[in-house]
Amino acid sequence: MKANSIRARVRAEMTDEIKEIARRHLATDGANLSLRAVARDLGVVSSAIYRYFASRDELLTALILDAYNALGGSAEEAEAAVPRDAYADRWLAVAGAIRDWAVARPHEYALIYGSPVPGYHAPEDTVVAATRAVRVLGGILQDATVAGALAPNDDPPLPPASSADVARVGAMIAPDVPPTTMARGLSAWVALFGQVSFEIFGQLRNTINHRDEFFAHQMRAQARYIGLPT
Amino acid sequence: MKANSIRARVRAEMTDEIKEIARRHLATDGANLSLRAVARDLGVVSSAIYRYFASRDELLTALILDAYNALGGSAEEAEAAVPRDAYADRWLAVAGAIRDWAVARPHEYALIYGSPVPGYHAPEDTVVAATRAVRVLGGILQDATVAGALAPNDDPPLPPASSADVARVGAMIAPDVPPTTMARGLSAWVALFGQVSFEIFGQLRNTINHRDEFFAHQMRAQARYIGLPT
DNA sequence: GCCTTGCAAGAGCATTGCTCTCGAATTGGA
């Protein structure tokens, strides 16, 4: 089948349409996505879906991949719009973009940062997409370090095994950042997603009611903790 | 029906047994719990379960409630074993207990801190149970504050709405702790659960391989960040 | 032009949550 034959084009459109309808269903019904319901909305019999996705899991995998890429893209785009030497603002832009994306698509966020789908195992394809977002943070730390703009910290050195773990991550996304600073960066990263997950998953109900403001405040605190100049 | 008639006792045992089997199924099949499978394991027909739980959601609610209480109890117990004036150690005990509990029962952890079960809405009963764990942290901050052992911080004051939010939480679990310290405490709390969720949900795969050590290191850092004396 | 390939439809299977009815067992008051 040629790449741009009629069949190939129709197939690509069909695949996209299935994913879009599935995303809509995800937003209303949550994670237990019904293939049959998607098929109904598409005006097609349920078995027809299997021409495009071998199983429900494969559809989910496609949605997960798209979600990682959309989130990563959002973060990249928001960060790129900030002046290069406004390191704290770059961090705030990334954090804000990630939260905004999650708040707008809570079920897609749940798909990638919530409980793993039962029986489902992430294929290797998702790994690259999953690291897109954290690479943006790496870029900020790296730039700030090279520019000598990162405040040093007096944290005790990391224990040996963790030191190796952190160094390996650092080598991939921010090679010149000192280990304890890298550890603080990862801590801020974890705090960012902890905050978003608490919000999306309802853990902040009746506790923190003004979430925009609280989130922004906590992320500014994280910027100071990392050592990014304001 | 009298409280300790044969029927009442059998009923209580039956209810517990159903929950225990359900927990076992949770561990193998994940969140999509099958009532019929539980019934089969119990050697009973599926409709019999409905004598004890009106629906699958009600069973899940019971499991969620138990999970919150078990986690809260774990945290309380671990913290109670530490000398009262070893504030940082009390925090580390709480953090360690929560992580240990989660690592031992990842699916129960997912039930309470992962993506909400689709279509499921938490009843008010769970709210009290859900706050048990964070109250332990509140106790530590309160004690340390009253003893004058908490290092002050020079964080900028919280914006007005967040200030009210944080004050309301503070009033309930740690009335004498200053707002910016309370905010740091919440930040550490979020970081704790962010770290555990990342680990349980597989976000640390191929990244942080020595999780015990890394977790302990990050929690020590959080203790310093809060201002707890070591 | 023909033969291979891709596709949707439909029937079918095993499974699910849940409801309803029907007998049997337990209970507690008369």
Added chain:
DNA sequence: TCCAATTCGAGAGCAATGCTCTTGCAAGGC
């Protein structure tokens, strides 16, 4: 002690699910 009320498990049944298989039809490349 007996009897009506309550509680319980079994079983059939309904609508829905994911997935497989077969059957015809349409598009594609030689």
